[in-house]
Amino acid sequence: MSLIDSVPPLIGGALIGLASTLLLLVHGRIAGISSICGGVLSPGTADWLWRFAFIVGLVLTGFIAFQQMPEAFEYGVDRSYGAVAAAGLLVGIGTTIGSGCTSGHGVCGISRMSKRSVLATMTFMATGAIAAFVVNQLLGGAV
Amino acid sequence: MSRLIAAALIGAIFGLGLVISGMTLPAKVIGFLDFAGDWDPALGFVMVGAIGVHMSTRWLVLRRDGPVMGDAFPAGLPTQIDRRLLIGAALFGLGWGLAGYCPGPAIVSVGVGGAKAWLFVGTMILGMALSRARS
Numbered sequence: 001m002s003l004i005d006s007v008p009p010l011i012g013g014a015l016i017g018l019a020s021t022l023l024l025l026v027h028g029r030i031a032g033i034s035s036i037c038g039g040v041l042s043p044g045t046a047d048w049l050w051r052f053a054f055i056v057g058l059v060l061t062g063f064i065a066f067q068q069m070p071e072a073f074e075y076g077v078d079r080s081y082g083a084v085a086a087a088g089l090l091v092g093i094g095t096t097i098g099s100g101c102t103s104g105h106g107v108c109g110i111s112r113m114s115k116r117s118v119l120a121t122m123t124f125m126a127t128g129a130i131a132a133f134v135v136n137q138l139l140g141g142a143v
Numbered sequence: 144m145s146r147l148i149a150a151a152l153i154g155a156i157f158g159l160g161l162v163i164s165g166m167t168l169p170a171k172v173i174g175f176l177d178f179a180g181d182w183d184p185a186l187g188f189v190m191v192g193a194i195g196v197h198m199s200t201r202w203l204v205l206r207r208d209g210p211v212m213g214d215a216f217p218a219g220l221p222t223q224i225d226r227r228l229l230i231g232a233a234l235f236g237l238g239w240g241l242a243g244y245c246p247g248p249a250i251v252s253v254g255v256g257g258a259k260a261w262l263f264v265g266t267m268i269l270g271m272a273l274s275r276a277r278s
Contacts, residue, residue: 012164013192019157028210033247050150057154066255076170088263090238092270098231111198124236131240132176
């Protein structure tokens with residue numbers, strides 16, 4: 001990796017941090033994507049509508065960005081449909097019982113120096129590394 | 144209505160950040176998590192940028208009496224470290240490292256990332272619904 005490779009992640013990350021601050025400023029809410037997504041599953045609550053609108057913003061951005069840079073959405077690794085389906089289930093169950101994901105714990109939680117979120121982030125980074133190690137180093141990069 | 148438009152715009156900024164940073168590339172995410180392999184540290188800078196900006200601006204927001212279009216700032220956020228937190232985070236990480244998607248990038252990719260993004264978001268929502276129903 002050269003120095004220039006760190007620029008897009010830094011800029012993208014800054015936008016994520018900015019959006020998290022804006023959601024706090026405007027709506028008074030924490031930008032945890034798994035909680036926002038899970039909350040959309042409970043229609044009728046006070047937070048349902050803005051959560052739904054936030055998700056619409058995410059999906060529409062995907063459509064627009066894809067027109068400009070389709071290469072930003074390449075899957076790029078050898079994973080079967082079964083593995084992808086299992087991974088989705090693990091992420092859905094894990095973020096629900098663990099109350100957060102990379103955004104809620106990793107960005108917002110760490111930014112307010114929550115010990116709980118720091119530990120959660122260390123945990124999912126560690127098991128993410130284990131999964132990547134097992135698939136790439138022990139199973140030859142395909143599963 | 145303005146509250147909803149604001150939420151969609153903030154979601155769009157968030158989504159743009161995910162796309163620009165490379166988080167919608169599962170191969171890059173897995174390359175970042177694979178410390179033992181050909182480690183690609185680039186995505187670590189997403190955390191640096193996001194935490195740097197959010198940490199340095201959130202305290203300014205919290206000096207206000209309340210949010211612009213909401214009732215109150217979050218209060219009484221959970222602080223307990225228990226088995227649910229750690230088991231949940233562990234399961235989430237396994238899924239993240241297996242498919243290379245976490246919730247945000249998967250949702251941004253859902254319309255354009257092909258069948259695997261669809262499938263991932265579908266089973267992720269199923270997992271959320273199942274575990275919400277149980278608790």
